[in-house]
Amino acid sequence: MPLNRSTLIRISTIDRCLQNRYRRWTINDLIDACTDALAEYEGRCNPVSRRTFQNDLALMRSDRLGYNAPIVVRENKYYEYADPDFSITHLPLSDEGLDALNSALDILRQLQGFPQLASSIDTISKLNEQISRHTEGTTPALDMEYVAGYTGAKFIGDIYDAVRRHQTIVVEYQSFKARNSEELVVYPYLLKEYNNRWFLICEKASNRTPQVNILALDRIHNVTTDRLHPFRRCVDFDPAHFFDDTIGVTRLIGDKARRVVIKIDRSQAPYVESKPFHRSQKVEQRFRDGSIQLSLMVVLNKELERLILGFGGHAEVIAPPELRSRVAESVLKAAGHYRTQSGDK
DSSP: OOOOHHHHHHHHHHHHHHHOTTSOBOHHHHHHHHHHHHHHHHOOOSOOOHHHHHHHHHHHHSSSSSOOOOEEEETTTEEEESSTTOOGGGOOOOHHHHHHHHHHHHHHHTTTTSGGGHHHHHHHHHHHHHHHHHHTSOOOSOOOOOOTTOGGGGGHHHHHHHHHHTOOEEEEEOOTTOSSOEEEEEEEEEEEEETTEEEEEEEETTOSSOOOEEEEGGGEEEEEEOSSSOOOOOTTOOTTTTTTTOSSSOOOTTOOOEEEEEEEOTTTHHHHHHSOSSTTOEEEEEOTTSOEEEEEEEOOOHHHHHHHHTTGGGEEEEEOHHHHHHHHHHHHHHHHTTOOTTOOO
16 A cells, blocks of 8 residues: 555654654654654654544555554553553564575675665565564575685775775785785776676875776785875776676786687587677577687786686687687696696697
8 A cells, every 4th residue: 555755654653652652642742752753854843633643543554555564542541552562563574585685685685795785684584584484494595606715805894995985095915926015095887797807996105107906805914094195196097887798806907808719619618609708709600510619808817818718628719819729828837737747648
């Protein structure tokens, strides 16, 4: 049943009053509370009529909205809930509602390791407990990929806040190649997830020319706010589209997309068509043996090479020549690991 805003405000106000068991509520008290609520939320100064109030009570007591509120009158004067724990906001869910909530929780459970959801964990746990009572411990039907113990997750909340608030931060960072960590003053622009790892797209305050820097969160040891360096935005970085032509996170501001041509054999062609390398993927040719030739418009980087190498002998780079050479070199190096001392080839 559709309700107007005023009715919802009055019903919510009555419910809130009746939950307060430390006060006895007369009809005039409740009408005054509803009048005050309408004045606060809608700017109305006209008092709520007794008839309107009685209609609201009847609506709450009925099944028209599913409330069936146990509102009783004590001593012919004081209104209260017969059940002290009742509230229209604590209604049990229908079977359909439980099923939908259980499905949502299957997804939320996979994300509980991330700090920006910390305030929701308690609510999720309580919902899970309520659902278990009604569904006899239904097991999850969804298992999303999640890396337990990922060390970079603890910094997501702080960095996310810095990105949103345009705050300069100091990052204690140690790359895989460095023996010691170093403190970097950076302007945070974007948090990006790729292949179950998180990255901070930023710019170092020490940069002499505009450029973006990519920092892996699992290589960060500490994050603090910097108040000495005013936040500076890189005019050449557009967080909404910077990675449109990129697989992964590795690229510079000046990198341009290149046309990449790859041939996929018949065994993997259906897979690659159903799960494209990139949104720009186009099938340019279909061969009689079932193989396909496709093209991409992407930046050339290590993530692209690893993706192609993941298909082993099922993929062949046709163009550009430099990418073909790098992939061929990796394939030959890998093949060398499997040659025996007896000279097998």
